[in-house]
Structures are given as C-alpha cells and as structure tokens.
Amino acid sequence: MQEKITQDMFVPVRSDAHKQEYIARKHHSAFHDGWIRLRKNKAAVVCAVLIVVITVMSIIVPYTSPYAYYETDYKHKMNAPSSEHIFGTDLFGRDQWTRVWYGTRISLLIGLAAALINLVIGVFYGAISAIAGGKVDAVMQRIIEVLVGIPSLIIVILFMMVLPPGVGTIVAAMAVTGWVNMARLVRAQILKLKNQEFVLAAQLLGTSRWKTILRHLIPNTISVIVIQVMFAIPSAIFTEAFLSFIGVGLAEPKASLGVLINNGYKALRSAPFLLIYPAIAIVLIMVCFSIVGDGLRDAFDPRMKR
Amino acid sequence: MARYIGRRLLYMIVTLFVIVVLTFVLMKILPGSPFDTERFEKLTPEQQAAALERYGLDKPIPVQFLRYLGNTLRGDLGTSFYYTNIPVTRVIFSRLGPSMLVGAQAILVGLAIGLSLGIVAACRHNGFVDNFTMVIAVLGISVPNFVVAALLQYYVGLKLGWLPIGFWKTWSCSVLPSLALCFQPLATAARFIRTETLDVLQQDYIVTARSKGMSQARLLLKHTLRNSIIPVITIMASMVVNLLTGSLAIESIFSIPGIGGLFTESVKNNDYNVIMGLTMFYSLFYMLTILLADVTYSLVDPRIRVAGEKEGE
Amino acid sequence: MNKLLEVRNMSVSIHTDGGVIQAVRGVSFDLREGETLAIVGESGSGKSITNKAIMGLLPVGGRIDSGEVILNGRDIAHCTEKQMREIRGAEISMIFQDPLTSLNPTMTVGKQISEMLLLHKPQMTKEQRYNRALELLDMVGIPNPKERCAQYPHQFSGGMRQRVMISIALACEPRILIADEPTTALDVTIQAQILDLMKALQKKTNTSIILVTHNLGVVSSVADRVLVMYGGRFAETGELDEVFYDMKHPYTQGLLNSIPNLQLQDQALYSIPGTPPDLINPPHGCPFAARCEHCMRVCQKFQPPEFTFSETHKASCWLYDERAKGGAQNG
Numbered sequence: 001m002q003e004k005i006t007q008d009m010f011v012p013v014r015s016d017a018h019k020q021e022y023i024a025r026k027h028h029s030a031f032h033d034g035w036i037r038l039r040k041n042k043a044a045v046v047c048a049v050l051i052v053v054i055t056v057m058s059i060i061v062p063y064t065s066p067y068a069y070y071e072t073d074y075k076h077k078m079n080a081p082s083s084e085h086i087f088g089t090d091l092f093g094r095d096q097w098t099r100v101w102y103g104t105r106i107s108l109l110i111g112l113a114a115a116l117i118n119l120v121i122g123v124f125y126g127a128i129s130a131i132a133g134g135k136v137d138a139v140m141q142r143i144i145e146v147l148v149g150i151p152s153l154i155i156v157i158l159f160m161m162v163l164p165p166g167v168g169t170i171v172a173a174m175a176v177t178g179w180v181n182m183a184r185l186v187r188a189q190i191l192k193l194k195n196q197e198f199v200l201a202a203q204l205l206g207t208s209r210w211k212t213i214l215r216h217l218i219p220n221t222i223s224v225i226v227i228q229v230m231f232a233i234p235s236a237i238f239t240e241a242f243l244s245f246i247g248v249g250l251a252e253p254k255a256s257l258g259v260l261i262n263n264g265y266k267a268l269r270s271a272p273f274l275l276i277y278p279a280i281a282i283v284l285i286m287v288c289f290s291i292v293g294d295g296l297r298d299a300f301d302p303r304m305k306r
Numbered sequence: 307m308a309r310y311i312g313r314r315l316l317y318m319i320v321t322l323f324v325i326v327v328l329t330f331v332l333m334k335i336l337p338g339s340p341f342d343t344e345r346f347e348k349l350t351p352e353q354q355a356a357a358l359e360r361y362g363l364d365k366p367i368p369v370q371f372l373r374y375l376g377n378t379l380r381g382d383l384g385t386s387f388y389y390t391n392i393p394v395t396r397v398i399f400s401r402l403g404p405s406m407l408v409g410a411q412a413i414l415v416g417l418a419i420g421l422s423l424g425i426v427a428a429c430r431h432n433g434f435v436d437n438f439t440m441v442i443a444v445l446g447i448s449v450p451n452f453v454v455a456a457l458l459q460y461y462v463g464l465k466l467g468w469l470p471i472g473f474w475k476t477w478s479c480s481v482l483p484s485l486a487l488c489f490q491p492l493a494t495a496a497r498f499i500r501t502e503t504l505d506v507l508q509q510d511y512i513v514t515a516r517s518k519g520m521s522q523a524r525l526l527l528k529h530t531l532r533n534s535i536i537p538v539i540t541i542m543a544s545m546v547v548n549l550l551t552g553s554l555a556i557e558s559i560f561s562i563p564g565i566g567g568l569f570t571e572s573v574k575n576n577d578y579n580v581i582m583g584l585t586m587f588y589s590l591f592y593m594l595t596i597l598l599a600d601v602t603y604s605l606v607d608p609r610i611r612v613a614g615e616k617e618g619e
Numbered sequence: 620m621n622k623l624l625e626v627r628n629m630s631v632s633i634h635t636d637g638g639v640i641q642a643v644r645g646v647s648f649d650l651r652e653g654e655t656l657a658i659v660g661e662s663g664s665g666k667s668i669t670n671k672a673i674m675g676l677l678p679v680g681g682r683i684d685s686g687e688v689i690l691n692g693r694d695i696a697h698c699t700e701k702q703m704r705e706i707r708g709a710e711i712s713m714i715f716q717d718p719l720t721s722l723n724p725t726m727t728v729g730k731q732i733s734e735m736l737l738l739h740k741p742q743m744t745k746e747q748r749y750n751r752a753l754e755l756l757d758m759v760g761i762p763n764p765k766e767r768c769a770q771y772p773h774q775f776s777g778g779m780r781q782r783v784m785i786s787i788a789l790a791c792e793p794r795i796l797i798a799d800e801p802t803t804a805l806d807v808t809i810q811a812q813i814l815d816l817m818k819a820l821q822k823k824t825n826t827s828i829i830l831v832t833h834n835l836g837v838v839s840s841v842a843d844r845v846l847v848m849y850g851g852r853f854a855e856t857g858e859l860d861e862v863f864y865d866m867k868h869p870y871t872q873g874l875l876n877s878i879p880n881l882q883l884q885d886q887a888l889y890s891i892p893g894t895p896p897d898l899i900n901p902p903h904g905c906p907f908a909a910r911c912e913h914c915m916r917v918c919q920k921f922q923p924p925e926f927t928f929s930e931t932h933k934a935s936c937w938l939y940d941e942r943a944k945g946g947a948q949n950g
Contacts, residue, residue, distance in 0.1 A: 009917035010943040142317075149321035149593045151547060153554075154569075154585050155328065161573055162335045238450055245452050246555055246570055265456045265559075272460065279453045286448035510720040516676055518735050518787070519707030528734075532725050608725055608771040 034223070037299040044295025047288040054285060058105035067095035069102040070253040078271045087277045091267055094253075096260075100277050103255040107237050107282070110170055110256065114236035115229045117175040122182025123225060129183070130190035141187075144180055152177035156239065160248040170240050170249060178236070182228055189224045223300035230293035234286045241282055257282045311601065318593045325589050326378065329582045330371055374582075383586070384579035388572070394583035398565060405557065405564030408480050409549045412487035416545075419488075420495030421538070427496070428503035428534075429526065439496050446493020452555035455486035459559060474562050483560045487552050491545045498541050502534040509533075536607045543599040547592050623794055623827050624650040624673070624711075629686030629696065631665075631672045638899040642668040644851040645686070650795065655821065655828040657842035657859075659835065659874070663895050665851040666831045670797045672696070673829075674713055675703040690795075709739040712788035716800035718780035722772035728783050729768030732756070735790040755786040759816060778809035782816065789820060796821075797829045802837060814841055835878055839863060844931070847871050850896045850906025857932035867926075867934035870907045905937065913938055 038044060062069060073093035081088040087096035129140040159173035193199055202211075237257070243249035244258025245265070252259070257278050264275030365373070377384060383394035427439035463471035463482055470479050506512065507530060515529040553566035561567075565584060572580040631643035643665045650656050658666045671677050673688050675695070688696040695706060707713075715721040723731060732755055733748040743751070749768070756764035759782040772780055781801060788796055798817065802810035818841055821828060832838060838845055838859070845862040847855040847870065855868040866872050873891035893910035896902050902909065908918040917937050926939040937943055 005917055005921055005942075007942055009920070010915050010937070010940065013914055013916055013919070145317050146321045146324055149318060149589060149596075150325060151550070151585075151588045151592045154588050155325075157554075157569075157573065158329060158332045158581070158585065162332045234448070241450055242452065242555060245450075246558065248573065261450075261453060261456075265452075268456060268460050269464070275453075275456060279449075279457075282453070283445075283449050286450075287444055290444055290448055510715060510717055511723045513676060514713075514715060514721045514784070514787075515723065517674060517707055517713040518738055519704040519709065520734070520738050521704065524738075528726070529723055533723070536725065608773065 034300040038295055041295045041299065044292050044299075047291040047295075050284070051288045051292065054104060054281075054288070055108060058101050058108060061101035062098055062105065065095065065098040065101075067098045069094065069099045069255055071095070078267065078274070080271070081273055088271065088273050090263060090271075090274055096274065096277060099255045099260060100257075100281055103257045103260045103278060104281050104285070106167065106250070106254065106256040107240060107258070107285070110167055110240045111233040111237040113167075113171045114174045114178060114239075115232040117171060118178040118182050118232050119225065119229055121175065121179035122228075123186050125179065126183040126186030126188075127190060127221075130187040130194065137187075144183060147177060147180050150177055153239065153242070156243065157246075157248055160243055165249065165251040167250070167254075170243065174236055174239055178232070182225070182232070185224055185228055186221060189221045193220050223296075227293060227297045227300065230289060230296055234289040234293075237282065237285060237289075257285075307601075307604075311597070314597050314600075318590075318597070321593060322586065322589060325585060326375065326582070327371075329585045330374060334367055378586075383583040386577055386580050388575045388577040388580070394579045397568070397580055398583055398587055401563055401565045401568045403564075404474060404480070404562045405553055405566060408483045408487060408556070408562060408564065409546075409553060411480060411484035412549055413491050413545060415484065416488035416491030417495050417538075420492040421499050421535070423492075424496035424499035425503055425526075425531065425534075428500045428507065431504060436500075439500060443493045443497040443500075446489040446496075449489065451486055451490055451552045452559060454489055455483065455556050455559045458482050458486050472561055474560075479560075480562075483556050483562060486556055486559075487549055490548055490552065494541060494545060494548075495538065499534060499538060502537055503530060506530050506534045536603070539599050539603045539606065543592075543596040546595045550588060550591070621652045622649045623652050623690070625687075625689040626669075626673065627687040627689065629669070629672060629688065630684040631668050631677065631681060632684050633668070633678065634680035634682075640898045641901050642681070642851055642898055643672065644901065646848075646851075646853055647686075648846055648853070648856065650827050650829060652794075652827055653821070653825045654843040655830055655841050656844050656846065657830045657832060657838040658846045658848055659832060659838055660848035661833060661895055663898070664848045665898070666848045667799055669848070670713070670799055670829060670831055674707060674711060674797065675700070676707075676713075705739075708735055708788075708793065709791045710793050711795040711797060712791070712793040713797040713799065714781070714784045714788050714801050717804045718777055718784050719772075719804065721784060722780055724772055727769055727771055728756075728775070731772075732768075732783070732787050732790055735787055739791045751790070752786075755790055756783070758789075758820070759783070759786040761786075777805055778812060781805060781809075781813050785813075785816065785820070789824065789826070792824060793826065795827050795829065797831070799831045800833070801830070803832070803834065810837070817841065835874065847874065850901060851898055852906060853933075853935065854907065855932075855934040855936075857929070857934075861929065861932040865928075865932070867928060867932070867939065868907075868936050869911045869913050869938070871934075873910075905935070915943065 071094060073089065076085070076089050076093045078091060079085055079089040079093075081096075085095050085097060087100055090096055090099065125140065129137045155177055156173045159176060160169060163169040163173065240249060240256055241258030241261060244256055245262045247262070250256050250259050260278035261275060261282065264271075264278055267274050374384070381395070385391050385393050386397050389397055423435070423439045423442065427433075427436040430436055459471050459482060462468050469482050470476070471482060473479065512525070512529060515525055520528075550566070553562075553564060554570055555566075556562070557564045557566035558570050565587070568580065569584050571577075572584065626649070627647050628645050629643060629647070630641070630645050633640040633642050646665075646669060648656070658669065660666045668677070668681070671681070672683050673695075677683075683696050686696065687694045690706065690710065695703065722728070726734075729749065729752050732752040736743055736748045736751055740748075752768055753764040756767055761767055761779060761782055767775075772783070775783060784801075796817075801817070802813050805813060814837060817828065820826070828841075830837070830842060842859050844858055845856070846853050847862065847868065849870050854870045855862060855866065862871060863875065866875060870891070873889075876889045877891060891910055896906045896909065902919070903922070904920045905911070905914075905918045905923050908914045911918065915937060917940075921937075923935045923937045923940075925933050925935050927933050
C-alpha cells in the first residue's frame with residue numbers, strides 16, 4: 001500500500017447514507033438477465049443467426065434462380081450436382097437447388113403457421129381457463145383431459161386423407177390437437193403467477209383486474225410461450241415431413257422438405273444426392289430451432305436458473 | 307388409488323368415444339368407396355351395390371354409426387374390406403408381433419445407451435462426455451427417423467450388405483429398423499436423465515449424504531440415481547407413442563409386416579374398418595401406457611401419493 | 620480445556636460466472652472440547668462457507684486458498700478426499716438449515732440412519748445397526764421408532780425431520796457437530812425444542828458444537844463463545860457474556876441493538892443502515908466501514924488489526940487504536 005497510516009486519518013468521517021445503500025453489483029431486470037445469459041450461449045446465437053440466414057435464403061433463392069421449382073427438363077434428368085445445377089436435378093429434370101430452397105420455404109411456412117395457430121388457440125384457451133377459474137376452468141380442463149388421450153399423429157393422418165392436399169390442410173390438421181400442450185402450459189403458468197405475491201401486491205395497490213392481466217400476467221407468461229413456440233415450429237416441420245414421406249402430405253409439383261425427402265428416398269439407389277441435400281436442410285433447421293429453444297429456456301425460464 | 311384409476315378409466319372411455327365419432331365422421335367424408343380400388347375393378351355396379359348392402363353401407367349414416375358403436379362395445383370391430391371377411395381384430399393381431407419386436411428392441415437399446423450417456427454426462431458436467439451427449443441428444447431429436455432409416459437401409463443394408471433388408475424372415479431383419487427407431491428414445495432418455503441428475507446433484511440431501519463421508523460410487527448409486535431415475539417413467543409413455551408413430555414410416559421402408567405398415571396400407575385402400583380399428587387400438591394403447599406410467603410413478607416414488615387430486619405439481 | 624479443532628488463517632474463494640467471491644478472508648479460531656461455539660453474522664458473511672470448508676464440502680468452484688484446519692494434530696484442509704471421507708460423519712458431523720430438503724426423499728428414515736453406521740462401523744451387523752437406529756430415534760425423542768424407521772421423510776413434520784437429522788449426525792458419536800442454522804426453517808416453539816434437545820445431548824455425549832446462526836436469541840440460549848463474522852472476517856470474538864454485555868465492535872453493537880425489545884413497545888425497530896459488502900471486490904479497509912457510524916478515514920483504507928480486551932475477548936476495529944483518542948464509545 002502506498003499510503004501510511006497517519007494520525008489525521010483517525011478522525012470520524014461523515015457517513016454518506018446514499019453510499020451505504022449502494023449495491024456494488026449492477027441490478028438487472030429479469031429480462032435483461034435472460035438476454036445476457038442468451039448472448040453468452042454461443043451455440044444458440046450461431047443457430048439463431050443460421051435460422052435468419054436460412055429463412056432469407058429460402059425467400060430469395062427461388063426468385064433469383066434461373067429455374068423455377070416446377071420447371072421440368074427431361075433432357076437433364078437426375079444429373080449429379082454441377083456448376084449449372086448446384087444440387088443436381090431430380091427425376092423430372094427439375095433444379096434441386098431451387099427446389100430445396102423452395103421446400104425449405106414451404107416447410108418453414110408450415111412450421112410457423114402451425115406454431116402460431118397453436119399459440120393463438122392455446123393461449124386463449126389456457127388464459128381463459130386460468131383467469132375464469134371455477135366451473136369454467138373445470139369444464140375446460142375436462143375437455144383437455146379428453147383430448148390429451150388422442151394420439152395426435154393418427155388423427156392428423158386421418159384429416160389429411162379427408163381434406164384436399166395443401167399447405168392449409170396440413171396446418172389445419174396439425175391445429176386440431178396441437179394447441180393442447182400450449183393451453184396447459186399457459187394455464188399452469190398463469191395459475192402459478194396468480195398466486196404470487198407481486199400480483200396480489202398489484203391488486204392490493206388498487207390495480208384493476210385487466211391492468212393486472214396486461215401488466216403482470218402477460219409479460220410473465222410470454223417467456224414460457226416463446227419457448228414453447230420455439231419447440232412447436234420444428235415439431236410441425238417434422239410432422240409435415242413425416243406426412244409427406246408416407247404420402248399424405250403435399251402433392252407435386254409443390255415441394256416441401258418432406259416431399260423432397262420422399263422423392264429422394266425413391267431415387268436413393270441411383271441418385272443418393274437427391275435425398276442427402278433436403279435431409280441436411282431439414283436436420284439443420286431442426287437442430288437450429290431446438291438449440292435456440294433450449295438456449296431461450298435456459299436463459300429465461302427461472303426454474304432453470306442456477 | 308382405486309378412485310383415481312377409476313376416474314382415469316372414465317376419461318379414457320370418453321376419449322375413445324370422441325375418437326370413434328371423429329374417425330367415423332371422417333371415414334364418411336372420405337372420397338371413394340372401399341370397392342372402387344383396383345382390386346375390385348371387376349365388380350359390376352350391381353355387385354358393388356350388393357357388397358355395400360352386405361356391409362350395411364347403404365343405411366343412413368346415423369344407423370351405420372349406432373350399429374358400429376354397438377358392435378364395438380361387443381368387441382366386434384367388423385371385417386376388413388380389403389382382406390375380405392377377415393375380422394379387423396384378427397388382422398390387427400396378426401400384424402402385432404413384428405411391430406412389438408422392433409419397438410421393444412428400439413426402446414431397450416435406446417434407454418440403455420441413453421441413460422448411461424446421460425448419467426455420465428451429468429457426473430462429468432461440461433466435460434467431453436457431456437458435450438458429446440448433448441450433440442447426440444440434439445441430433446437424435448432433430449434427425450427424422452425415416453431419414454435415418456433410409457440412410458441405414460442404403461448404406462448398411464445395400465452398399466455394405468451387412469444386414470438383410472427388404473424382407474422379414476429372421477431376427478437379423480429387425481436389427482436395422484430397431485436401430486433406426488432407437489435414436490429418438492436414446493436422445494430423449496439421455497437429455498432427460500442428464501437434466502434430472504444435474505438437478506438432484508444440487509439438492510441439499512446430496513450435501514447431507516456427502517457429509518456422511520460416503521464414497522463417490524455410493525453417493526451416485528444410492529442417493530443420486532435413485533432420485534433421478536424415477537422420473538424417467540414419466541417420459542416412457544411419450545417414448546412408446548413416438549415409436550408407434552415412428553414405425554408407420556419405418557415399417558414401410560423396411561417392408562415389415564407390422565401394424566404401422568397396415569395403417570399406411572389401409573389408408574391407401576380406404577379400408578374403413580381397419581383404419582378405425584387401428585385408430586382405436588393406437589388410442590387405447592396410448593392411454594393405457596400413460597395411465598400405467600402415472601400409476602407406476604406414484605407407486606415407485608414415495609413422495610407422490612395419488613389421492614385422486616392433482617398433487618406434487 | 621483441550622483444543623479439538625484449530626482453524627489457522629483460513630481463506631476460501633468461490634469461483635463463479637460473475638467473478639471470484641472471496642467468501643472467507645483469513646479467519647482463525649479454535650474449538651474446545653464440550654463447548655458450543657456460535658458463529659453469528661448476516662447472510663453472505665461467510666459463516667456457512669467457513670464450516671463447509673472445514674468439512675471439505677465446498678460448493679462447485681469453491682476452494683481453500685490458504686490456511687490450515689487442524690484436527691487431532693492433522694491438517695485436514697489438505698488431506699485426500701478418501702481421508703476426508705473417514706472424518707466426515709465419524710469425527711465431524713453436520714446438520715443443515717432445511718430439514719425438508721436435507722433428507723433423501725426416496726430412502727426410509729431408518730436406512731438413512733443406519734447408512735451412517737454402515738459407512739463408519741463396518742463391524743456392526745445389520746441387526747445391530749437397526750437396533751442402534753431405533754435407539755437413536757428414541758434418543759432424539761421420536762415416538763414409535765419401530766414404525767417411524769420404515770417411513771419416508773415426507774411423513775415427518777419439520778421438527779421431527781430435524782430430530783432425524785440430529786440422530787443421523789450423532790449416530791457415530793462424532794466429537795464435533797456443525798449445526799448450520801439448525802432452527803431457522805422451524806416454527807419458534809419447535810426451535811426451542813430442538814435447541815433443548817441439542818443441549819441435552821451435548822451434556823450426555825460431550826460433543827463440541829459449532830452453531831452457525833444469524834439468530835441472536837439462539838446464540839444467547841446455547842452458546843459458550845461467540846464469533847461475530849462480517850464480510851468474510853471476524854469482527855469480534857469472545858465469551859458469550861463479553862460479546863453480549865461488553866461488545867466492542869460497532870457491528871456487534873448494531874446487531875444487538877436490532878433485537879426487538881419487548882419492554883420498550885413504542886420504540887422503532889433499529890436496523891443497521893446499508894447492505895453487506897460485495898465479496899467479489901472486497902473493500903481494502905474494514906468491511907464494515909461503509910455502514911459504520913464511527914467510520915474514520917483509516918477504516919476505509921486499512922484493515923484493522925485485532926485488539927485484545929481479555930484473554931478471550933478480541934475485536935478488529937480501529938476505534939481501539941491509541942491514535943483514535945477517546946473515540947471508543949460503547950453503545
């Protein structure tokens with residue numbers, strides 16, 4: 001230490017009330033804390049960026065490509081990847097590069113639409129059930145208990161058989177049972193928050209019922225919802241791919257990743273690259289979403305906080 | 307406990323009823339009749355009408371429904387249109403064996419590898435095994451099992467020729483499909499047990515156990531795993547269901563004469579009775595698995611007592 | 620009296636994501652045979668970490684940077700994990716704050732007690748262990764030990780669970796019992812029962828107890844000596860009477876003033892203004908300086924030395940330096 005203890009140091013100093021209450025570590029809001037944790041998670045950041053890149057590419061490529069996704073060329077069937085056709089051509093001589101990106105676009109669209117519909121129905125159902133409580137809640141919960149027993153994929157397949165094939169059908173079929181989980185989650189979360197002290201405090205301070213819902217319940221439920229959506233998107237993409245693979249999904253010449261994988265599987269022996277590229281695309285999308293979903297959950301779900 | 311199970315069974319009946327109504331309505335909207343597929347091409351319109359009459363398909367829909375419902379209650383699911391005159395239950399049961407074999411193998415292998423990986427990962431948190439397990443877990447959930455199946459069939463079965471594909475005769479035919487199916491349960495189990503174990507390792511009673519001066523092995527076996535492995539039961543139900551649906555694609559890829567393949571076939575052939583029978587079979591199986599898992603869980607875990615009310619949420 | 624345990628100049632740090640917490644910064648004390656030593660302080664003062672360091676049970680990222688912990692002439696701060704295992708439970712036992720979470724939920728109470736015997740008394744047969752478990756449950760005042768032995772922790776009330784914890788801790792008759800806030804999570808009436816039980820058992824077995832608490836009422840009813848801890852250091856140490864009736868450190872004065880006094884009903888509750896220091900960046904001087912009403916410039920810059928008032932009574936405060944003429948005021 002550079003200083004020496006001197007006699008004049010033994011005089012009382014006036015205490016500074018402001019300094020006493022000073023907390024050395026910076027205080028952050030829960031959201032800010034979560035944001036910092038998320039940014040520290042490198043894998044999640046990389047995957048989030050990848051999702052953006054893939055989305056942008058899937059929008060741009062089909063427009064800028066010299067080939068259309070439905071454009072056949074019987075002179076160049078099942079060509080191996082080359083400078084002209086980066087991913088080769090398929091059974092009908094269609095450019096696979098364009099089709100993979102177009103398929104990615106359709107798959108992402110389906111995933112997003114299905115997740116959003118689940119979100120809307122689920123949030124409304126869960127929120128009404130939790131906020132209304134009493135008999136309404138009881139009835140709504142009984143309905144849910146009946147619905148969770150349904151093996152959803154089987155029902156989705158049945159719906160796909162009945163309705164005309166198309167993106168709308170797939171999304172609608174998945175919405176039939178898809179919202180149940182979201183509804184349960186939202187209800188549980190709101191019930192938990194409803195009994196927490198800060199909501200009671202807000203009510204005691206005279207905040208109106210709707211203001212409480214708007215100011216406190218919704219922001220605190222949002223993280224749960226966002227995380228659930230991040231898991232619902234890849235699950236919907238997977239379901240679509242599965243449906244198309246077993247032949248009840250989209251119809252040609254429309255392409256989704258599932259359709260492309262199905263075509264690729266059929267041509268596997270002569271042209272394995274037709275399966276590989278769409279397979280890589282779907283795996284990449286699924287991996288990115290699940291890592292970002294995990295990252296969000298770890299960052300924002302207080303139960304996971306260490 | 308009896309009351310709880312009774313209540314759950316009641317819900318199951320309601321759910322089944324909803325499913326029956328739903329499938330019945332959908333079947334009625336379905337385009338095409340069971341007798342206009344290729345197989346019945348030679349039938350004259352009169353013969354077709356006679357066939358419809360024989361199966362009661364000419365009656366008004368509510369009558370058809372009530373009849374179907376009544377028969378179902380008596381355990382009679384009707385006969386297949388495609389496999390002429392063979393009762394649906396027999397069609398389904400004759401196909402059950404291969405599906406069970408492939409499914410059981412996939413779950414056992416997946417659980418064994420997944421649980422071991424997850425436990426080691428938790429004990430060596432942030433170590434090599436942990437990172438490796440997380441990669442496996444993410445891939446296992448992200449790579450669709452039909453893609454895995456297609457690749458295994460092509461590379462291991464066709465290119466390398468190590469295992470038979472395309473037919474179903476010996477046990478070796480079940481290896482590749484089981485392998486393709488096991489990744490999902492493997493990943494789910496690894497992830498789940500890892501999180502649970504990490505959670506248990508932070509509990510106060512682990513500190514108590516350490517303060518008793520026991521070996522690391524005993525701490526892990528008697529105090530950590532005992533607590534982290536019990537909740538695995540809760541994910542068993544969803545695993546079984548994933549396998550069931552996963553088998554829909556896998557069975558057609560590997561030409562396995564199982565119920566997954568039967569379902570896909572029946573969908574293509576408009577075989578109403580088989581579709582409805584299978585849908586009910588799947589639903590019943592699904593619900594019984596969930597019930598079984600819940601009951602087992604409450605029996606194994608001393609903390610949870612199923613008293614008929616939601617507890618220990 | 621014999622010194623059972625000696626802690627010499629021990630420093631403990633914990634490495635976390637947010638930085639290195641210097642939880643304990645050079646503390647020395649000893650524990651004598653048969654006595655109850657209380658370590659008092661606010662949460663985050665380092666009192667729990669001190670004891671976890673003695674037991675070798677620091678949380679992940681924690682380590683003893685320097686100093687010694689001497690038990691039976693042996694430095695246990697630097698012995699192997701295997702040697703430490705033989706000490707834990709047999710020589711030093713520990714009971715914890717929350718009896719609800721400190722017992723394994725999926726193991727019967729009987730098994731959790733006899734496990735301690737299995738670990739440290741391998742010569743005992745299964746039946747002997749069972750009988751000893753019954754005896755221990757009876758000793759801590761749990762009725763129907765036979766029935767209770769086969770039950771799980773959730774079938775016990777909080778107070779009963781803490782009794783079970785005590786019976787586990789005392790199963791191998793350790794010489795030292797570390798009780799980390801043993802009554803904090805319990806109802807007031809149950810608190811008294813548990814403290815009485817500990818006192819009674821101590822008389823019987825002559826076990827030394829290190830009692831960690833922030834509850835001064837608990838301290839006054841059971842402790843022989845008191846260590847007042849603040850910011851990872853001892854502010855004041857001494858016999859119970861010395862610390863309670865002749866307190867020297869302004870922090871001790873503040874602590875004692877903040878006990879509600881039933882006689883003076885209209886008096887506002889006293890509290891020490893401010894918050895404890897952040898031990899990631901501990902202050903250079905006295906850790907209490909920022910909250911101390913007698914703070915001098917020297918306090919902000921230099922660590923106060925220990926001033927001795929009697930053979931047992933010591934305090935680390937610049938007010939007792941001769942240069943701080945007449946600055947010492949008792950509260």
